[in-house]
Amino acid sequence: MENIIEVNNISKLYKLGQITSSTLKDDLSDWWGRVRGNQSQMLPDQDNAASNKLHWALKGVSFNVKQGDVLGIIGKNGAGKSTLLKIISRVTGPTTGTIKMHGRLASLLEVGTGFHPDLTGRENIYQNGAILGMKRGEIKNKLDEIIDFSGVAKFIDTPVKRYSSGMFVRLAFAVAAHLEPEILIVDEVLAVGDADFQKKCLGKMKSVAEGEGRTVLFVSHNLQAVKNLCNKSIYLVDGKINSIGETEQIINNYLLREAKRVTEVSYETPAQAPGNSEVKLKLAKLEILDKDKDYIDVHTPFNLKFEFWNFMNDKEVNLSLHVMDIKGECIFNIGTPIIKVKEGILFGEAQIPGNLMNDGNYYISIMVVKDKSTPVFHFEEQLHFEVADERGDVMWYAKWQGAVRPTFLKFSIENPA
Template structure:
């Protein structure tokens, strides 16, 4: 059953551009007013520009779905959530919502700053249509989840942003909304609170509630959401199963960069101890291909200038997903080196990485414990899919895709009946 139906939603804003000598600072306004009094008002021209924050958006959400919304800043994600939360009205189109909606769109949403935390819990519950008895049943759970016991009778205007978010989320999650809408605001909380919040939203969904979650943390979206919407420049580009949509989104934002080089230590990244000369990922393309796929072996070559007379050095290579998760970390042995150019090489075999987007970061380490320089996301590359002799073409799960020996055989055949 669809609990949210969005039909041809568009949202237009009018942006005014002022041309002329007049400005918009307080000094400019006072100056212009004085000039107008003596008949020397500056002539200004105001032009109007149409800006479509959303354009012809259509989708539906089923009861119990956990839906992520991803896209660049300015893609229209927050505008869509404000329309679903009935904070703003669309310029065109229609939204149908079945059920009670709780929204947490920004720090302090729905709070009265002069009221205490206790009073705001009852206020928010009343706005959701709950009775005082229903709110009282959930009161202790809300306070425990938010961790604001000591400040419960303090006006929320004195709360930190983290306390605001914890209390706001606790109220939204515990007061039994049929539909829960959460924007990037969870990023304000600490790691423990984020983990607890994702778990609570997952539990809510299991009980039949619908979750809509906007975040730039793609790992969090993958962990929580079974479906995802991808917005770009106000338009819905793709919708569907989360891993597939995020892979598509990442592939569009990924920029392949296989080699970086600096000719002299003076211009190279680094510091007084080490400077990077070159880092390169060299694919061994099969069948005269020009792109990396799951079969492709790759060799990483790394060169750096050591500017210390005598130091025990080793390298550490981190291969990460584009969402920031470390897939693996491999390092060289630590050895003593004098001043000069040092080179290292490492091969990533074919049939090891799954299709997806990856980055490589390099670290130069002294005495196995002291990082001298870290080169974040030095290499960026995409691995394309390839299958042979397999009729199934769904998304292959995981970040690695090795071909380990895996044998199967018949142990006790059963004689067929004649």
């Protein structure tokens, strides 16, 4: 299949800082520099003194998109995802590079793209279609379908300024998806709107791509949605393409790199280690038990291993483990049985099964306790890891609620005939 979008070496330079009265002076000297043919003044390189006022939002990005592809674009905030979409949708120009596109493009960069508040829903449908370069007849043909899909038929002759934000997005998405663009660009809009509509949108995006052979570019932080929808993905890091390919692989790369974590701390000698005269931490380690995975998702079982230097003799000791979420709330606390210890190494191990943790960021703290209830030392936030979301083919993309997500609890439904 042929390429419908060819992105070739796109870079985007932003000038930072405020526009002040000195801007005029700078502009004039820039202009004078250009008149004299001093090109280097326009595109400073990295070590230029002025480059701290400049920021490359994208640097040397190249890729191709084939017709019918649903391309996910993932990356952290500030990685350049939105800038890339802005350049492709011609809202702003690139500093260098070219993009070739074969086809009409519709973008949903934000909620209510290009709606005029004073116009009614119906009038806005026409205006939106016209913005995409459509003729009156084409829009008219699609009108009923759009109104039907948006679910705001009752309010279609009301000015959109009186719409709720949810209604706004519904209508905006309905217009963009039905006006038959060859290329559809969607950026994070799914954050708004109820779950039902999200599902409808994603379903529509899928059918637009698979059924009608159109091309979709999709930017989202919702990895679950990206995984279900996109056959190819791009992972951007600091304005450059880190990797591009099959979505599954790209999401792996993303999680490996971005999931903030400390999965192992170890100390060579007690002198450097945290602790006190009675106990010192030697090792804390997270071990993933699924051989195929390099990161933890909600189904992944893992072990937490600890080693201590123990300087206490003939004491009754146990360990107490705290799993805390990012807000500092304790998700659960488990303790070991009490044993009698002698000076030497103490080993501790906790097995966390899969299908217990909800997705999110977690910290591990461990406490050594003596005489049943006296804390010896509390080793706080030693390990830090992220549990990624993974729901298989479940078409539900909102945040899964709850502190934990256990599946071993039996919950059944019956419908006796």
